[in-house]
Amino acid sequence: MQVSIRSLLTACFVSFALLGAGADASAAANPASKTAEANPRGQILSLSCASCHGTDGKSVGVIPSFYGKTPEYLETALKDFKSGKRYSTVMGRHAKGYSDEEITLIAQYFGTVWQNNK
Amino acid sequence: MSHRISRRDFNKLLVSGVAGSALGLFGTIKPAFAAQNRVVIIGGGFGGAAAAKYLKKLDPSIAVTLVEPKATFYTCPFSNWVLGGLRTMQDIGQTYTVLRNRHGVNVIADKATGIDAVKRTVTLKTGRVLNYGRLIVSPGIDFKWSAIEGYSEALSNTKMPHAYQAGSQTILLHKQLMAMKNGGRVLICPPGNPFRCPPGPYERASLIAHYLKAKKPKSKIIILDAKEKFSKQGLFKKGWDTLYPGMIEWRSGPTGGKISKVDGRAMSVTTDFGVEKGDVINIIPPQQAGKIAFDAGLTDASGWCPINPNTFESTLHPGVHVIGDACIAGAMPKSGFAASSQGKVAAASIIRLFQGKEPAPPSLVNTCYSLIGTDYGISVAGVYSLSPTGIIEVPGSGGLTPMDADADHLREEAMFADGWYKNISQDIWG
Ligand SMILES: Cc1cc2nc3c(=O)[nH]c(=O)nc-3n(C[C@H](O)[C@H](O)[C@H](O)COP(=O)(O)OP(=O)(O)OC[C@H]3O[C@@H](n4cnc5c(N)ncnc54)[C@H](O)[C@@H]3O)c2cc1C
Numbered sequence: 001m002q003v004s005i006r007s008l009l010t011a012c013f014v015s016f017a018l019l020g021a022g023a024d025a026s027a028a029a030n031p032a033s034k035t036a037e038a039n040p041r042g043q044i045l046s047l048s049c050a051s052c053h054g055t056d057g058k059s060v061g062v063i064p065s066f067y068g069k070t071p072e073y074l075e076t077a078l079k080d081f082k083s084g085k086r087y088s089t090v091m092g093r094h095a096k097g098y099s100d101e102e103i104t105l106i107a108q109y110f111g112t113v114w115q116n117n118k
Numbered sequence: 119m120s121h122r123i124s125r126r127d128f129n130k131l132l133v134s135g136v137a138g139s140a141l142g143l144f145g146t147i148k149p150a151f152a153a154q155n156r157v158v159i160i161g162g163g164f165g166g167a168a169a170a171k172y173l174k175k176l177d178p179s180i181a182v183t184l185v186e187p188k189a190t191f192y193t194c195p196f197s198n199w200v201l202g203g204l205r206t207m208q209d210i211g212q213t214y215t216v217l218r219n220r221h222g223v224n225v226i227a228d229k230a231t232g233i234d235a236v237k238r239t240v241t242l243k244t245g246r247v248l249n250y251g252r253l254i255v256s257p258g259i260d261f262k263w264s265a266i267e268g269y270s271e272a273l274s275n276t277k278m279p280h281a282y283q284a285g286s287q288t289i290l291l292h293k294q295l296m297a298m299k300n301g302g303r304v305l306i307c308p309p310g311n312p313f314r315c316p317p318g319p320y321e322r323a324s325l326i327a328h329y330l331k332a333k334k335p336k337s338k339i340i341i342l343d344a345k346e347k348f349s350k351q352g353l354f355k356k357g358w359d360t361l362y363p364g365m366i367e368w369r370s371g372p373t374g375g376k377i378s379k380v381d382g383r384a385m386s387v388t389t390d391f392g393v394e395k396g397d398v399i400n401i402i403p404p405q406q407a408g409k410i411a412f413d414a415g416l417t418d419a420s421g422w423c424p425i426n427p428n429t430f431e432s433t434l435h436p437g438v439h440v441i442g443d444a445c446i447a448g449a450m451p452k453s454g455f456a457a458s459s460q461g462k463v464a465a466a467s468i469i470r471l472f473q474g475k476e477p478a479p480p481s482l483v484n485t486c487y488s489l490i491g492t493d494y495g496i497s498v499a500g501v502y503s504l505s506p507t508g509i510i511e512v513p514g515s516g517g518l519t520p521m522d523a524d525a526d527h528l529r530e531e532a533m534f535a536d537g538w539y540k541n542i543s544q545d546i547w548g
Contacts (some may be wrong), residue, residue, distance in 0.1 A: 019364065040470060040478035047462040048483035049453050054206045055175075055412075060544050061537030089519075089530045090485065090497055097501025099513030102481075 018074075022054035038113070045098070049110070052090075056117070057110050071111030078103045122517055127425060141347075155180045155472045158240050158250040160230045160410060162186030162214060164193075164454035165256030165442030168461035170548045174221045177469045183224040185240065189213065189511050190418070191547075192284035194315065195454050196317045196539050199489065201281075201292050202325030210284060212547040233414035233434035252468050255416060255423075255432075256442040256457065257408025258283070259314050262421075265404045267379040277382045278399045281322075282314060294398045295326060301336035305387060305396035307377050308343050309404040311423075314443050316349035317498070319402055321488040327362040328491055340396075341368040342389060343375040344404075348489060349451075350498055353519055357490035368419065376496075377401075407444035414438070422446045427509045429467035439464045448500055448509030456484045458546055479504055487535035495532030 037058050050056065059065035068075060080086035082095035082103070098106065125163045157173055159166045162184050170184045190211040199205040217223040228249075232241040233253065240248045261280065263270055274280050279287040279294075295304070304326060308319035323339050330337045347370070348354075358366045369375035374391030381387075386395045406412075406421030416432050423440040425432055428447060431437045441464050442457035450456045459482045467477035482502040489495050500516035502509050519531060 026275060040466065042474075043176075044463060044466050044478045045481045047466065048459040048481070050545045051458055051483070052485065053543045054540050055545045055548075059537070060539055060548075061540030062533045063537035089523075089527050090499060090534060093499040093516050094483065094485075096499060097483075097503075097512040 002035075038109055040103060042109040045102055046106050046109040049106070056113050058114075064112060067112060068114050070109045073107075074111050075104055075107035078107060120540055136263075150297055156249060156251045157182050157254065157468060158248050159184045159254040159256065160233075160240065161256040161258060161408070161442070162188070162217075162225070163256060163258050163442065163457065164542075165258075165457035165461045166254060166548065167191075167212075167214075167217065168458035169254050169441065169465045170217055170223045171258065171464040171546060172462045173468065174223055176465060177472075178222065180469070180472070181224070183221075183226060183241065183250075184214070184217065185226050185228055185230050185248070186214065187227060187243075189227060192288065193378070193454065193539075193543065194282070194284045194318070195283065195542075196319070196324045197284040197288045198325045200288055201295065201322060202328045202489075203490075204325065204328075204492065206290060210380055212543055214547070216548055230410050231413070233410070233416075233435075233438065235414070235438055237543045238437060242545045246339045250437075251472070254461070254464055254468075255411060255414070255438060255440045255444065256461065257410045257444055259405040259443045259452075260407065260409050260412075261403040262405065265309075266377060266401065268382065269380050269401055269403060273380070273382045274401065274403075277385070278380060278401045280402050281400060282318070282402050282405075283316055291398070291400060295329065298334065298337065298397050300334035301395035302334065302338075303395065304337065304339045304398045304400070305394060306339065306341045306400045306402070307387060308341065308345070308348070308402045310344040310371075312452060313402070313405050315454075315486070316451050317354075317486055317488045318459045319343075320348060320350070321490070322400070323368075324357065324362075324365050324488070324490040327358070327365050331362055331365065335363070339366045340394065341366065342373070342377055342387065343368060344371050344377070345375075346370045346372060349486075350496055350518060352521055353496045354488070354490065356521065357496065359401065361491045361494060405443075406438075411440065411444050416440055416444075418446075420446065427504055428480060431467075439468065448502070448507075449500070449511045450482060450484055450509055451486065453484055453486050455486065455542065456482065458542060459483050480509075482509065485538065487531065487538055489532055489535055491532075493529045493530055493532050495519075495530075495535045496523075496529055497534075 053059050078095050081091045092100035156286040170182050173182045189516040196210045218225045222356050228242040230240050231243050238250050252343045279291045281287040281291040374389045377387045377389050379388035386393050393441045407417050407423050411417050411423050418424050423445045425440050425445045430441050432438045432440050441460040443452040485499040487497045496519040498518050501512045503512050
């Protein structure tokens with residue numbers, strides 16, 4: 001996992017000077033990671049998906065991964081599962097649980113969360 | 119220039135001289151730590167460990183302490199697969215090494231013995247006292263030992279295992295099945311609702327049948343059920359007829375399924391219709407919230423913990439959030455998936471509360487896969503949201519594997535069950 005230097009050290013009041021020029025003061029103004037700044041509703045709608053699809057959508061098993069996909073791709077996929085246009089054994093049953101607006105929020109969350117890990 | 123360093127790089131930095139001087143400062147800046155937001159979590163199972171991981175993931179500045187006595191947590195999910203010979207105990211053992219070393223969770227191998235919700239402290243068995251800003255309690259279940267005459271914790275550990283908390287009793291039940299003669303009789307006795315993992319006893323019957331069909335085909339499994347119907351009943355019965363015809367018999371409560379008494383010496387149980395003998399007897403007793411929830415006054419008359427479904431904060435003790443099997447979560451079943459989903463909602467809510475902001479309305483999910491045979495998987499899924507009456511299943515969402523699902527569908531669900539286990543365990547403990 002990647003952690004910003006500041007998030008580890010801010011709480012300790014250790015000045016950046018101790019670490020030399022390695023850290024940029026603009027790195028993370030907030031000790032919370034970027035995902036915590038995500039739309040809170042989008043975040044709470046999205047977190048449960050990881051139980052089947054892996055943390056941030058990075059699957060380690062046979063269930064498809066969607067890590068690294070764009071918001072547009074995810075939104076289309078979820079809407080197609082919801083309508084039944086795209087065949088599924090299980091996913092359609094989940095997609096039907098969300099309004100189109102909620103699907104957009106989920107797509108936005110997973111479509112951007114991986115960019116913070118780069 | 120990269121703005122981020124990995125934890126491993128940071129640790130390397132710590133042992134270098136530069137960070138050594140930084141470490142020297144740590145002793146003098148105690149007040150800064152005291153002001154830090156602090157969450158203590160009791161229980162490192164599906165709910166508690168998920169909450170710990172996601173608190174750190176979403177806000178690394180929070181100090182997270184996880185109290186769990188077990189060094190290895192054996193998951194109930196897939197413990198039925200162990201009974202069927204499809205997995206080993208090692209496959210279902212999870213540890214806290216990654217949570218501790220990679221995610222910065224302070225894992226304490228101890229047991230919580232008391233909670234003071236006014237002083238906001240948790241007392242541990244060793245006498246240690248922990249302060250918290252917010253507390254998460256996810257202790258799982260306890261058994262109502264006196265509900266069945268003759269049954270006791272001692273009997274469960276020696277002759278009639280419940281195997282409903284995975285570990286030594288899973289091993290005991292597995293050994294009993296392996297030692298049983300061909301033509302033996304297995305009794306499985308599930309409780310009334312509510313209880314942990316509603317499809318659990320029936321998946322268990324299926325996978326024991328999988329083993330018996332191959333090794334001891336003259337044997338029988340009789341399910342003596344306190345209930346009149348059970349989870350995914352139609353799908354299970356169809357699967358049993360297809361894969362194990364004549365091997366599994368299910369008796370409902372009113373037709374002689376409800377047991378009132380057991381006899382460990384005679385290896386028998388008593389129902390309204392008479393006495394049933396078994397070579398292997400699996401008693402799954404009625405349940406209630408884990409003991410610490412009772413000791414801390416977090417339970418109501420039902421034996422479970424009432425919560426505010428927005429944040430899973432106890433309605434009885436402010437500052438204490440109860441998640442997982444122990445809490446009353448409306449339409450959600452008591453499952454590992456549900457517990458971890460609740461752990462994430464509690465984590466995200468607590469972060470917002472620390473920031474002085476309103477938590478987002480919750481959204482929760484559950485999927486329970488059950489394996490009937492190696493290529494035969496079924497599931498029940500649900501998406502849950504908040505309504506004025508509490509947590510409800512979103513109308514039109516979720517539901518069961520279709521009754522007419524073909525072989526390809528069932529095979530894919532069996533594969534997904536395995537994929538689910540890999541991802542949820544990685545998502546929580548990895
Ligand atoms: C046979 C079987 C099969 C199952 N299959 C599935 C499945 O396929 N999918 C699914 O989603 N669910 C399944 N479940 C259900 C799942 O196991 C539970 O719902 C889940 O474990 C609940 O999580 P929890 O955090 O509430 O409790 P647990 O996971 O039981 O964790 C509780 C933890 O708290 C600790 N603890 C208790 N008291 C204290 C204390 N005082 N101090 C410190 N620590 C304490 C315990 O040691 C334990 O580790 C199954 C259950 C069974 C029995």
